[in-house]
Amino acid sequence: MKNNNKKTSFLGSLKNMFNVRKSNEVMNNLEEEEILTPMRVIVRNFFANKLAIVGIVLFTAICVFSFAGNAYYDVSLTYTESTLRNISPGTGYLSVPSELEENGIVDIQSGVSFSVGLDEQGNIYTWGVSTNESLDLPEGTLERKYSQIAVGDRHVLALGEDGEIYGWGYNSFSQSEVNFELEQDLRGKEIEQIYASEAYSAVLTTDNEVYAWGSVLSSKVDKIPADIQGKIIDVTCATYNMLLLLDDGTVASVGVTGSDVAQIPTELTDGSVNVVDVTMSYRNGLALDDEGNIHVWGSQTHGLLKVPEIEGEVLQIASGKNSLFVATDEDIYAWGDNSLGELDAPTVENLDTLFAGYFQMYAVNTSGEVATWGNNGFLFGTDEFGRDLLKRLMSGGTVTLSVGVIAAVISTFLGLLIGMLSGFIGGKVDNLLMRFGEIIMSIPFMPIVITLSSIVGSEVSPSTRINMIMVILGLLSWPGLARLVRGQILVEREKDFVLAARALGVKEVNIVISHVLPNVVSICIVNMTLSYAGFMLTESGLSYLGFGVANPQASWGNMLNSVTNSEAIENYWWRWVLPAMCVVIAAIGINFIGTALSDAIDPKANEK
Amino acid sequence: MIKYCIKRVLSIIPVLFVISVLLFGISKAMPGDPVVHMIQGVKAEQYDQQYAYWEERLGLDKSLPEQYVAWISNLAQGELGFSTSYNKQVVSVIKDPLVNTIALNVFVLFFSLSISIYAGIQCAVKKGTFVDRFWQVFSLTGRSVPAFFVSMCLIYLFAIKLGWFPIGGMPMQLDGFNLLEWLRYLVLPVTTLTLISLAGTIQYVRNSMLESINQDYIRTARSKGLTEKVVIYSHAFRNALIPVITIVISSIGTLFTGSMITESVFGWEGLGTVLIKALNSRDAMLIIVMNFFYAFIYILTNFIADLLYAVVDPRIKLD
Numbered sequence: 001m002k003n004n005n006k007k008t009s010f011l012g013s014l015k016n017m018f019n020v021r022k023s024n025e026v027m028n029n030l031e032e033e034e035i036l037t038p039m040r041v042i043v044r045n046f047f048a049n050k051l052a053i054v055g056i057v058l059f060t061a062i063c064v065f066s067f068a069g070n071a072y073y074d075v076s077l078t079y080t081e082s083t084l085r086n087i088s089p090g091t092g093y094l095s096v097p098s099e100l101e102e103n104g105i106v107d108i109q110s111g112v113s114f115s116v117g118l119d120e121q122g123n124i125y126t127w128g129v130s131t132n133e134s135l136d137l138p139e140g141t142l143e144r145k146y147s148q149i150a151v152g153d154r155h156v157l158a159l160g161e162d163g164e165i166y167g168w169g170y171n172s173f174s175q176s177e178v179n180f181e182l183e184q185d186l187r188g189k190e191i192e193q194i195y196a197s198e199a200y201s202a203v204l205t206t207d208n209e210v211y212a213w214g215s216v217l218s219s220k221v222d223k224i225p226a227d228i229q230g231k232i233i234d235v236t237c238a239t240y241n242m243l244l245l246l247d248d249g250t251v252a253s254v255g256v257t258g259s260d261v262a263q264i265p266t267e268l269t270d271g272s273v274n275v276v277d278v279t280m281s282y283r284n285g286l287a288l289d290d291e292g293n294i295h296v297w298g299s300q301t302h303g304l305l306k307v308p309e310i311e312g313e314v315l316q317i318a319s320g321k322n323s324l325f326v327a328t329d330e331d332i333y334a335w336g337d338n339s340l341g342e343l344d345a346p347t348v349e350n351l352d353t354l355f356a357g358y359f360q361m362y363a364v365n366t367s368g369e370v371a372t373w374g375n376n377g378f379l380f381g382t383d384e385f386g387r388d389l390l391k392r393l394m395s396g397g398t399v400t401l402s403v404g405v406i407a408a409v410i411s412t413f414l415g416l417l418i419g420m421l422s423g424f425i426g427g428k429v430d431n432l433l434m435r436f437g438e439i440i441m442s443i444p445f446m447p448i449v450i451t452l453s454s455i456v457g458s459e460v461s462p463s464t465r466i467n468m469i470m471v472i473l474g475l476l477s478w479p480g481l482a483r484l485v486r487g488q489i490l491v492e493r494e495k496d497f498v499l500a501a502r503a504l505g506v507k508e509v510n511i512v513i514s515h516v517l518p519n520v521v522s523i524c525i526v527n528m529t530l531s532y533a534g535f536m537l538t539e540s541g542l543s544y545l546g547f548g549v550a551n552p553q554a555s556w557g558n559m560l561n562s563v564t565n566s567e568a569i570e571n572y573w574w575r576w577v578l579p580a581m582c583v584v585i586a587a588i589g590i591n592f593i594g595t596a597l598s599d600a601i602d603p604k605a606n607e608k
Numbered sequence: 609m610i611k612y613c614i615k616r617v618l619s620i621i622p623v624l625f626v627i628s629v630l631l632f633g634i635s636k637a638m639p640g641d642p643v644v645h646m647i648q649g650v651k652a653e654q655y656d657q658q659y660a661y662w663e664e665r666l667g668l669d670k671s672l673p674e675q676y677v678a679w680i681s682n683l684a685q686g687e688l689g690f691s692t693s694y695n696k697q698v699v700s701v702i703k704d705p706l707v708n709t710i711a712l713n714v715f716v717l718f719f720s721l722s723i724s725i726y727a728g729i730q731c732a733v734k735k736g737t738f739v740d741r742f743w744q745v746f747s748l749t750g751r752s753v754p755a756f757f758v759s760m761c762l763i764y765l766f767a768i769k770l771g772w773f774p775i776g777g778m779p780m781q782l783d784g785f786n787l788l789e790w791l792r793y794l795v796l797p798v799t800t801l802t803l804i805s806l807a808g809t810i811q812y813v814r815n816s817m818l819e820s821i822n823q824d825y826i827r828t829a830r831s832k833g834l835t836e837k838v839v840i841y842s843h844a845f846r847n848a849l850i851p852v853i854t855i856v857i858s859s860i861g862t863l864f865t866g867s868m869i870t871e872s873v874f875g876w877e878g879l880g881t882v883l884i885k886a887l888n889s890r891d892a893m894l895i896i897v898m899n900f901f902y903a904f905i906y907i908l909t910n911f912i913a914d915l916l917y918a919v920v921d922p923r924i925k926l927d
Contacts, residue, residue, distance in 0.1 A: 435622075435623070438623065439623050439626050439627055439630075442623065442627065442903050442906045442907050442910070443627060443630075443631075443899060443902065443903045443906075444861070444899075444902040444903065444906060446868055446869075447868065447883055447898065447899055447902055448899055450868065450883070450884070450887060451634065451883075451887060451895055451899060452634070454887045454888075455634065455637060455638050455639070458639055459639055533751070533752060537752070537754050540754050540756075541754060541755065541756065541869045544754070544756050544869065545868065545869060545872060545884060547887065557754075560756060560760075563760070566763065566767070566768055566775045566776075569760055569763055569764050569768065570764065570768045573764070576757075576760055580754060580756070580757035580760070583754055583757070584749075584752055584753050584754070584757065587751075587752030587753070587754075588748070588749060588752040590752075591748055591751055591752050592748065595748060
């Protein structure tokens with residue numbers, strides 16, 4: 001080893017470590033052997049190790065996924081959409097079967113994650129992702145011919161050409177089957193139209209009467225007042241209310257009376273305008289009168305009352321869950337929430353019909369071609385609040401990865417500082433610091449971390465809480481490294497070059513920084529890498545138990561927090577497998593890098 | 609030896625003192641008034657009277673140093689204090705969970721040690737072969753997998769899909785203690801904890817065994833013509849055992865602390881579950897007593913490990 005290497009500063013050795021020194025000459029083995037600094041040997045050994053390469057690839061991949069993904073999507077943490085809860089991974093919500101397109105589209109209706117189409121020959125088609133068995137068609141379903149379809153959030157009704165109602169999908173409130181009571185009501189009546197909404201269904205008979213069934217106990221949409229029963233010509237339904245279009249051109253509402261959508265503007269109820277069509281989103285109503293004017297009312301959320309300037313003759317009105325649409329002979333106008341791209345309506349020439357339901361929209365032109373927009377699916381599914389798991393994983397990744405790295409930096413910095421103080425000053429300071437370290441080490445880690453984070457984190461905001469966790473993890477785990485560094489310094493300070501430096505009159509502080517520090521840096525880096533993986537796992541465990549990162553902030557650990565019962569483990573595998581796999585990939589990557597690093601600095605490994 | 613013991617015991621006392629002060633400080637820094645928590649639902653006219661009664665009974669009306677002295681002297685006499693969330697003595701709160709945790713971890717310790725000693729020796733002897741590389745990858749991966757994930761996978765596979773074992777919880781003991789039923793509940797948590805702990809211990813045994821295999825006395829033993837089995841198990845392993853004792857002893861510490869995450873996934877009513885419950889209900893006394901207990905066990909087992917070193921290795925002199 002040449003002496004001039006020893007003159008290099010800390011920065012110089014860092015430079016060496018990352019191999020930035022230029023060396024273009026071709027050297028023979030002997031020369032190479034002579035010139036390599038210890039740091040270069042480490043770097044060479046490190047990159048010769050396959051484990052290190054695998055580790056770097058895995059870790060880089062997961063970092064790019066989290067940080068780049070999070071920056072690209074600009075994830076809103078507070079966004080929730082309960083109708084989209086627990087949807088299994090999959091896309092293709094907008095992939096209309098070509099056969100349906102060729103045969104001529106009569107109707108397309110959408111649920112939360114799937115759509116059902118009806119062609120001119122009475123065949124039905126399904127596409128998208130099955131939620132609550134919504135696409136598990138009963139045997140013989142595809143052989144029959146149908147005249148109508150109706151799709152709720154997670155169930156499907158179809159009116160056969162034989163006049164029977166067939167249903168499948170989510171049936172917790174028996175919304176997808178016609179029960180005995182209803183059969184009595186419908187005896188001798190002919191069905192004009194069928195409807196389905198969130199967990200309930202309804203039929204309109206040719207006598208202009210409406211019967212609703214399913215989850216109607218709290219909303220009471222099945223209680224149709226006697227004075228309007230028999231006058232109903234059309235129905236539009238959402239979770240808490242049904243809007244009824246009556247034969248005198250007025251609109252009536254049934255269901256939850258206090259809701260925004262139940263406050264129908266007076267001009268629509270007193271007969272001053274003649275309504276020809278009505279539709280409703282989750283909490284807003286949209287009506288079209290015979291003069292081509294539109295009327296909007298209901299909740300102010302998502303800007304649904306801010307109607308854009310509409311030009312041209314109105315052809316049709318339609319609605320999604322949080323969006324409203326007006327199709328004119330010039331363009332399709334859309335307003336409301338655009339979280340899932342519901343408003344990105346394309347320009348369609350010669351528009352024939354617009355089909356909108358939940359988050360999937362279809363526009364069919366007069367030659368039978370379909371243009372689609374809206375939600376095309378969730379690659380990784382959704383969680384219990386209907387949040388896109390992919391975005392959640394990205395945002396959680398930034399938290400989990402940075403909590404780990406900052407905790408590792410804090411603990412390494414403290415360990416290095418305290419170890420160096422202890423090793424160099426010695427005496428009472430050494431004794432005191434090492435005793436203190438021993439005390440910290442003798443309190444079991446996990447219990448005390450949980451105790452501290454539940455105490456410190458209980459009264460602060462979720463984002464401050466993340467910082468607290470970083471600090472707690474860092475503050476509790478320096479003693480191990482401090483001991484290592486102290487031991488190393490005790491060895492290094494007795495070496496000849498330190499003695500020589502001292503004899504030359506170099507200040508003690510400078511000796512530490514430029515002569516001793518570079519020799520302990522490698523231990524610190526290995527320690528930091530391995531403890532990084534440990535901190536990531538600790539943070540995940542902490543958040544899993546509910547003492548770490550708190551909602552609405554995401555972390556890979558707290559995404560599993562809600563998976564506590566066997567039902568969730570069994571039915572919603574993506575909610576626990578995917579976040580846990582992210583933790584595993586990141587931790588394996590870091591551990592591989594750390595192991596390869598520690599092998600690389602191990603002098604025994606360099607022996608030939 | 610005796611002199612060393614006395615010295616060590618004396619050095620433990622200041623450590624315990626500092627820990628107790630720290631933990632006492634933490635418990636006092638906890639937000640929320642434990643008395644208010646305790647007398648929830650008391651009628652308004654009796655509230656002040658009840659508050660004063662409980663404050664005095666829990667000793668909260670005194671100054672902080674006085675409270676500390678009262679607490680620590682009670683602790684020294686074996687009186688652990690009063691749990692406000694369970695409304696009974698701490699001793700009776702942690703008695704049953706302690707037994708559950710020990711039972712769980714005895715199995716874990718047994719399996720993890722027997723497997724890791726066997727696998728560690730195999731790795732060292734067959735260094736560089738497939739067996740070695742398999743266990744290396746296994747332990748590296750094992751160190752990177754969170755305990756809750758292993759638990760959930762086991763639940764999914766063996767409890768939900770195959771239905772061989774219960775999903776979790778504690779066995780019902782309506783008609784007496786049923787050992788077989790009890791063991792069925794233990795299988796999955798024990799498997800989880802064993803898999804997790806194997807990762808570290810195999811590596812440890814392997815390294816310590818490698819060190820001893822390269823020693824001169826092994827070469828001597830081989831040159832004497834001893835069979836490989838004798839060389840490995842009675843010469844190399846017995847010397848490799850010394851560092852292994854460290855992990856055995858430190859694992860005894862975990863016999864008591866238990867694994868909070870695994871216990872909580874499986875609903876096993878051990879000490880970890882009690883601590884989580886105590887934290888959720890801000891039961892200060894229970895929290896600090898448990899942490900203090902953990903620290904005490906840890907220090908004690910370290911002390912025993914040091915003594916055992918000298919017993920198994922006559923070369924080590926304690927003084």
